[in-house]
Amino acid sequence: MPARRAGATPIASRLPSLRSLRAFEAAGRHLSFTAAAEELGVTPGAISHQIRQLEEFLGARLFDRQHREVVLTPQGQAYLRSVGEAFRRIEDDTRVLFAANDLAMLRIYASTNLAMRWLVPRLPRLAARHPSITLDLTAASGPPPALEPRCFDLAITHGPAPLTKAKPARLFDGRLVPVCSPRYLAGRPPITRPSQLDPDSLIHARKRKGDWRKWLRLAKAESIDAGRGIKFDDMNLAYLATVAGMGVMLFFANLIADDLRDGRLVMLFDQALTEEPDWLVYATPARERSAAALLLRDWLLAEAQRDR
Template sequence: MFDELPPLAWLRSFEATARLGNFTRASEELNLTPSAVSYQIRSLEARLGHKLFERRRRTLVLTRLAQAYLPVVSKAFIDIDASTAGVFGRSGGERVTLRCMNSLNVLWLVPRIEAFRARHPEITLSLLSASWAEGGDSALIDIDIRYGEGLWSDGEVIPLMHHAVQPVCAPGLEGGLPALERGPLIELAGVVDTWQHFFWKYCPERRPPLPDYVVDTSLVALDLAERGLGHALVAEVFARPYLESGRLVRSCDLTLPARHGHFLVVPSRADRNRYGPQTVIDWLKEIAAGEPHR
């Protein structure tokens, strides 16, 4: 039984080297010498009868067969790790550092943390907030939630949510397009889906009105709108708590399809076999899948 299964140490060296890109970084993670990792890779290649890496100067490139083999090996380690934790528990628990924009943190993530904690008491979530979804220094980050086109190159990019943007206002200010044309309008700086694009879509024959307020976060835009100071154009995922509580209403029934969305970014140097980050990723995808999208 399992006659074709190579030693797990060899597979671990293969997975770490493929993920990290060289023997040195893999050896640091595995607490081995680079020569020991290289020896285990050569032994695995000899056992399999096929090369796993093309050695090009200072870089290692996965062969086509290795590219097909790597997801299977990675998933096997993830399953073993999760099953071990499920049966025997985890000593000392595990900390996962998650970073996202302030608005998403406060309006979407924090209200769901208690449910995550009840399901996974062995994992401690460390939440960091960022003003904008930039790559920046991710040395201490396990998972980044960013807003944009999903074209970052500093890690694995996983789609999370894509929502339309919705005009909202305090009760009594709603009134369809005429109310929006009267304003006041609250604009989010730095976004691609603006009031100008909204009016171009629904009133192409008219010159778009200028915004009366320009702010840098959805939280501030929603707070201004709640105070009755105007109409805010924000992502539905942010507007929903305000709409459900009755603090805000829809200014009109029209929405603007968003060109950007929220993505998970797992830094390139991250160990995807760790139980904690993978569990958090699965949980985020689960709760995002339950969100109504347009």
């Protein structure tokens, strides 16, 4: 072991105790010593003592103690951001290490729309970020089944989680927006108002009857016959026809973020049908404590955040 350089101070002696940092982070997040104590399983007095020790160590006041409440000082706010980020990085890296020892094959269920338009194009990033995780992906159309926990580890569904004990996280909303390809617009007069839509160019998915009628009512263009146009069995066929330039369809805005960004599709109008349920992601109860499943869930949520 190399000899310590004369006069060098060990890093640990220049850092506050982990216990005091945990107390400060919890108290700062809750703005309550009592809530922090409940989270950490200690007394409010112990939290107060740890924070007082931290303030003495730093030579700075982190909280203003007011009547029945505590408020972070400007220095406390800045320090909380740094400490919170450090804890999150430690948690993320720890989860990665746990995941390496966890079940590497994760069975995931997703709707066909989401799998084809959003999830599969992002899998190369998952492989680069978490090479230890391998997916067994099942995609299905229609309403989500009553998922069998023994068959899936993680699920992404449109609407309520079919597993009653699941703890879903919101991936993104289910807004439907009118889109077409630049090829469709080429050589046509500009479409600047919903009332200028060609009813014969409306693209429908039979499994989503009524979407155009609802959207035209929202856009105050009810004079257009919502029953006319080109009909396909499902949204994926309708999507392919739209990309090919056959017309205009209503599609989930968040699932075609890549198409809109890359110019394959154009959003004609901002009006969106917002009554659709959210897209949810959750681990099945048997896997909700799995490090690998939680790692994948957090990666999915981060990918969704990137598109906003």
